[in-house]
Amino acid sequence: MDVEQFRKAGYQAIDRICDYYYSLQNKLVVARVQLGYLKALVPSTPPESGEDFQIIADDYQRLIVPGLTHWQHPSFFAYFPTSCTFEGILGDLYSSSVSNPGFNWACSPACSELEVVVMDWAAKLLGLAPKFMNDSGVGGGVIQSTASECAMLAIVAARASHQRIYPDTKLEEFIIYITSQTHSLGIKAGMVLWLSVRILEVKAEDNYSLRGDTLRSALEQDKKASKKPLILIATVGTTSSGAIDNLHEIKGVVEDHPYLRVHVDAAWGGVAFSCPEFQKLGYLDEINEFADSFCTSFHKWGLVNLDATALWVRDRKYLTEALNTTPPYLRTKQGDADTTIDYRNWHFAVGRRFRSSKLWFVLRSFGVQGFQQHIRKSIRLNNLFVDLVKQSDIIKIVTPPSLSLTVFRLEPPSQQWQDLQSLNALNTMLFGRISARDDIYLTQTILSGKVCIRFVVGAERTKESHIRRAFDTILKEAVLALEEWKRPSAYSVL
Numbered sequence: 001m002d003v004e005q006f007r008k009a010g011y012q013a014i015d016r017i018c019d020y021y022y023s024l025q026n027k028l029v030v031a032r033v034q035l036g037y038l039k040a041l042v043p044s045t046p047p048e049s050g051e052d053f054q055i056i057a058d059d060y061q062r063l064i065v066p067g068l069t070h071w072q073h074p075s076f077f078a079y080f081p082t083s084c085t086f087e088g089i090l091g092d093l094y095s096s097s098v099s100n101p102g103f104n105w106a107c108s109p110a111c112s113e114l115e116v117v118v119m120d121w122a123a124k125l126l127g128l129a130p131k132f133m134n135d136s137g138v139g140g141g142v143i144q145s146t147a148s149e150c151a152m153l154a155i156v157a158a159r160a161s162h163q164r165i166y167p168d169t170k171l172e173e174f175i176i177y178i179t180s181q182t183h184s185l186g187i188k189a190g191m192v193l194w195l196s197v198r199i200l201e202v203k204a205e206d207n208y209s210l211r212g213d214t215l216r217s218a219l220e221q222d223k224k225a226s227k228k229p230l231i232l233i234a235t236v237g238t239t240s241s242g243a244i245d246n247l248h249e250i251k252g253v254v255e256d257h258p259y260l261r262v263h264v265d266a267a268w269g270g271v272a273f274s275c276p277e278f279q280k281l282g283y284l285d286e287i288n289e290f291a292d293s294f295c296t297s298f299h300k301w302g303l304v305n306l307d308a309t310a311l312w313v314r315d316r317k318y319l320t321e322a323l324n325t326t327p328p329y330l331r332t333k334q335g336d337a338d339t340t341i342d343y344r345n346w347h348f349a350v351g352r353r354f355r356s357s358k359l360w361f362v363l364r365s366f367g368v369q370g371f372q373q374h375i376r377k378s379i380r381l382n383n384l385f386v387d388l389v390k391q392s393d394i395i396k397i398v399t400p401p402s403l404s405l406t407v408f409r410l411e412p413p414s415q416q417w418q419d420l421q422s423l424n425a426l427n428t429m430l431f432g433r434i435s436a437r438d439d440i441y442l443t444q445t446i447l448s449g450k451v452c453i454r455f456v457v458g459a460e461r462t463k464e465s466h467i468r469r470a471f472d473t474i475l476k477e478a479v480l481a482l483e484e485w486k487r488p489s490a491y492s493v494l
């Protein structure tokens with residue numbers, strides 16, 4: 001493809017993307033293709049000689065688009081949203097067009113410098129303390145691909161700092177602390193890093209928030225057993241129910257156990273700190289006072305397309321002392337003089353995508369106010385959903401709604417529905433009915449053994465009408481589930 005052919009194909013691609021967004025509302029949310037559908041449609045070997053680009057572009061429309069679930073659809077309420085914007089797409093396109101690996105300053109100065117700047121912008125947007133900013137020269141911010149990677153980095157950094165302080169400690173003595181509500185990244189990090197993981201209990205009556213006393217008694221027990229708790233992965237906005245660990249109490253405990261590092265995973269909820277009214281709820285003051293690291297994914301609720309997880313550390317040496325390796329071919333004058341950030345020492349790989357451009361485009365286009373509006377709109381729409389649920393006498397909220405997430409279940413008032421097992425079977429049936437639809441998408445969870453359904457607002461195009469329609473659909477399916485239950489065959493699910 002030469003430059004003029006690229007120009008033509010590029011214009012066509014943008015036209016097709018615009019058509020996609022114009023028709024998005026009218027599409028089904030969920031892809032209805034059979035498992036393995038694509039294998040039957042594409043050859044099993046790459047073409048021997050190059051194909052005509054137009055045929056490839058048409059095949060994308062014909063073969064791939066029908067197999068996509070539309071995460072930007074206004075009726076997408078599953079998992080957590082990935083609210084991308086045109087500004088972010090264009091920022092990414094520019095970055096893609098130069099394919100710079102930006103691992104140190106000299107290899108492409110703008111890549112490092114823009115990341116240094118926008119990570120400080122993002123820190124200011126969220127109200128993080130100056131010590132987390134690149135400008136401080138002590139802490140700093142870096143863009144990673146995922147929240148899992150951030151947690152893994154925090155654990156590796158904690159392990160390295162412990163090994164420096166206690167060089168005789170054996171690997172099997174170290175422990176990672178998580179809670180039963182921590183994202184599966186905690187367990188996975190333990191598997192990958194060969195470290196044991198202690199799962200701290202959280203209770204329904206605390207809305208699944210980790211309390212200080214639970215942490216304190218675990219620390220005391222492990223101390224007696226000569227174990228070395230390395231790090232606590234605390235969460236602001238758990239995946240299952242949006243629970244927020246009690247960082248106020250945790251701070252009090254950590255003051256007595258200063259060797260314990262704390263990483264705050266706010267992958268989904270963290271961007272809500274852009275609105276001052278949600279900062280207290282998520283313990284921003286405490287995070288600023290004592291967290292060693294904090295991460296939030298702008299690619300979830302933060303208007304930036306995948307992938308863009310922001311990680312801030314209180315002390316950049318925390319990362320660099322664990323990850324710095326400088327072979328001769330990576331040495332630079334600026335790196336040797338320590339006058340610049342070499343981001344390759346802030347993550348696992350060497351090369352890295354130039355992701356700051358899309359963050360820059362989004363933050364400039366929306367401004368702080370536009371960003372806040374998006375967050376507030378999602379929360380307002382979720383509150384509308386909550387109001388509708390409260391008016392129903394068969395659907396109940398399970399745990400208090402968190403930001404733009406509500407966990408609910410079908411709980412008919414009659415005596416018949418008192419036992420957990422039949423209510424679970426009923427809700428499994430309801431979820432099955434909702435999942436069989438392709439005009440709406442929700443996911444499920446289990447809280448204290450209860451089968452529940454999650455509803456999360458966040459797609460940029462979701463409006464009040466989509467929330468009302470979603471609630472009507474859920475209610476209709478709930479009534480149908482109850483009718484289906486009355487039919488004798490339904491009991492076989494028990």
Ligand SMILES: *Cc1c(COP(=O)(O)O)cnc(C)c1O
Nearest residue numbers: 146147148183237238239267268
């Ligand atoms: C989504 C989510 C994750 C997982 O994120 P990845 O970026 O896909 O690793 C981790 N923690 C929380 C709280 C999340 O919401």
